[in-house]
Amino acid sequence: MFSLKVFMIGLVLMIVLGSIVVYSLDSVSWMIGTRGSVSSVGVSIWEDPDRTTHLSSIDWGALEPGQTKNRTAWIENNGTATLTLTLTTDSWNPEASTQFIGLSWDHQNQTIVKDEMIMVNLVLSVSPEISGIETFDFNIVITGNPL
Secondary structure: OHHHHHHHHHHHHHHHHOOOEEEOOOOEEEOEEEEEEEEEEOOEEEOOOOOOOEOOEEOOOOEOOOOEEEEEEEEEOOOOOOEEEEEEEEEEEOHHHHHOEEEEEOOOOOEEOOOOEEEEEEEEEEOOOOOOOOEEEEEEEEEEEEO
16 A cells, blocks of 8 residues: 555656656657746737736646647737737757747737737647657747837
């Protein structure tokens, strides 16, 4: 009975720490821990359409090879001019993760007028060929450039 308790405690700790390796007879896959900070230039980014919480970081949760995850955010132009939106990333850790993980969205180079708020969809994609990366983090930068 004692060894079963030790096994269960160990299993729970592995789940909580987000570093589980799942084995099956057919394949091996890795659960990848993730985190990213969000910053903006010229716009405000919100977690919700009611503008109660600024979006400053995204925890993408555990990911498996070949998986994509979506995150919705709301972008507000609280300036005085129409802006063109761009999304970039930087500070990937480890740097090699950029070979296997990508971030896209549905509003690249689109415009947002003064006082407008729009919903955007951020999509994180993990290559099925990912290997050697157990955790990663990076910065997401959303910029509003005046026209």
